[in-house]
Amino acid sequence: MDHVTVKDVMERFGLELSAGAEGIGRHIASSDISRPGLEVAGFFEYYPANRIQLLGKSEISFFSMLPRLDKMERARKLCSPDTPMIVVCHSMRIPPELVAAAEEEQVPLLSSPMTTTKLSNKLSDFLENRLAPMTAVHGVLLDIYGLGVLITGKSGIGKSEVALDLVKRGHRLVADDMVEIRQVAEDTLVGNPPELLRHLLEIRGLGIIDVQMLFGASAIRDFKRITLIIDLELWDPERTYDRLGLEEEKLKILDTELTRLTVPVRPGRNMSSIVEVAAMNHRMKQMGMNAAEQFSDRLNDMIGREQDPSY
Incomplete structure (x- = not known):
């Protein structure tokens, strides 16, 4: 606070x-x-x-x-x-x-x-x-198609590089490296950058870049309500990753639970596109259109027809 x-x-x-x-x-x-x-x-x-x-x-x-x-x-x-x-x-x-x-x-x-x-x-x-309760999270916060997407993951996983590519695609940077999160209302978390890091992005090999100076005022935002968390992690061949999207993982920050997606990172995967599509898909789910559930319903219907000819 x-x-x-x-x-x-x-x-x-x-x-x-x-x-x-x-x-x-x-x-x-x-x-x-x-x-x-x-x-x-x-x-x-x-x-x-x-x-x-x-x-x-x-x-x-x-x-x-x-x-x-x-x-x-x-x-x-x-x-x-x-x-x-x-x-x-x-x-x-x-x-x-x-x-x-x-x-x-x-x-x-x-x-x-x-x-x-x-x-x-x-x-x-x-x-x-x-005066709202506040915490700080290591990550990157972006405005992607109007959704506040918080990208988390271990240091060096490529969060800032993903953010840079998304800014080049027309999305907006809110905070890089450290995100201050405030509980401004029930089930409402708002993220903003620390004053020292405002509009700045750290890219290993390049150093600190000023997003507003390079891409203009339309490439940044001072704050954004957080709607979705995407956690990047190195691909673990021993782990089974969700392939359908039927199960929804939640992460509690302060007093609010947010949807969290765990996305594995390995060479050949276009992480910027995946994050972008994840935001679009989450918006569709909020509007009541869930592709995973529709697929599951179709599959169950097909199985029922095969098992019972009179189905």
Whole structure:
């Protein structure tokens, strides 16, 4: 999981700091956003203090109608030690009582010209992505016909070479060597490259190449939802490989299970074409068309006819 501070949010959304400058290093631990309308009205029993607090026109208008002592009391309660930050939307005038309380407790108090709903949606998307559970996998992630395909395998098996050939065919590179994977929602994994390796591909004998510089912006993507895993391994003559495709292997990453295909590598096999067709075939299966099952049904039908003439 990434660490997100108030400063990160300030810089990302261009928020203006009004008070509590010493607290901009506070960590934000929750992706949930709170609009403390009941709290402004005086009900703090279930105040979710660990969330970002957004104050819009309704909250600020009601707050301005309160007696001064009530304003001071509720401002102090809003600025609890657990509150990461408070944002006033619509560029509204911030009540001085709230400024004083935020400065006293060193809770960052910020303002934004955006509407409350718009800023809330943007903050939620940003925090859900940054605070999602994360892991890193050694492999290559590509966008092949709209599917996020993660290619794994031992070092030197040829993952990057396959990726280079697929990029030349018009597919898009997301990450090479190391893929950061985030669980952004239930059954949804999104992969992206580490910042240091963004748009780069390592080819033994050539070194590091910049895919965007060589093939253009259409050859890269910054992130992609992972749908299929293809594991490359050296051909083992002692192992029996799946020849029909009826059995589906699964691999669990974080809390999500993904389909994994094990593809043997040996001289003479065009691995780029195999990976490309594997992605196409997986898409067909998602659409309800499974060639392996159709073949099995035909075979069973033929066997039944041979065994029983009245079949």
